[in-house]
Amino acid sequence: MIKTIKGVAAPLPLANVDTDVIMPKRFLITITREGLADGTFADLRFDNAGGPRPEFILNKTPWTKANILVVGDNFGCGSSREHAVWGMRQLGIDACIGTSFAGIFYDNARKNGLALPIISPETRDLLLQAAGNGTEITIDLNGRRLTTGNISAPFEMDDATQTALIQGRNDTLDTLEHADAIRDYEAGLNSEMRVSVNK
Template identity: 70%
Template sequence: MPKTVHGLAAALPLANVDTDVIMPKRFLITITREGLADGTFADLRFHDDDTPRADFVLNTHPWHEARILIVGDNFGCGSSREHAVWGLVQLGIQGIIGTSFAGIFYDNARKNGLALPIVSPEVREQLMQAASHENGANYTIDIENRVIRHGEAAHPFEMDDATQTAHLEGRDDTLNSLEFADAIRDFERGLGNQQRVRVIR
């Protein structure tokens, strides 16, 4: 996982964008993680006949190449579907800047290397305004220093230590658990011994 995310930012100011908006349930039929980019924001990006909606930011120049989203409050609420994060990553989104994220969505993002820096409403508005300029704006999300850089400006953001470490070291829950593999095996052996003792008694 990269220590920094750099790229063009797109403003998506809608509040309470839930996982069914991010990844509609009709795209959850795949048995793999592949092919979910087309489903990401499908009802916002496309008309019923699958032609692009001209008024959706990711369909317009230059934001069709955006790597960062700046979003409204409570982004990622709704169900626990991890497909929402998989689709965003496949679409090329590497970071999402907001004031708050739903807890399960935040955890799923951490597991898949999608950076979610949390900023104040005032900073979010500044970043949205700059991103909405006709030529767009490029931001750098510096995960190691927990700072968003835009030109000469630097805006601190919140990210808990465990999430920061996961991004910097490319870790996930499975790798974290494997660090305790010996202790887990010892515990399991202990359980086996206890069961044998009960049988003997």
């Protein structure tokens, strides 16, 4: 059960980073989730020859080990591709902190254990400065509070998402909790169909 996320945070202040930037479409041909870390932010991380771009934050020390991103407004907009979240998780990203996230991206993140604390623009700007210094950030999921240095600020997160992250839950596990009720419902449908056919 994850209750606290802690680690080096990397600043990625670009606004409107869409899912095609997070996971370019050429990496969507796989039929499994494997190998998607290489595609994550590929056009920002790598040049045309496949070499790392030295100016990109995740290619610099200490942010090569970053597991938290502090991001710009409307992160994750664009298409609904879940591959974007899968790739970020494979790359070792545990959380993105920002002022706003696209709805479908937010849902995909919840299903895959990627925390998305929502903060005010003022707090985000302070965290961008801190992250720019390679500072570690601690995200307390229980208390819905993040801290780093002399910064301590609350964040927004709906109850369902908070519970899913802390308990490691997803839609499949939630559905399995109702397996008996689902079977009873299906049995009732089958009985109704038999009665209808015999009439």
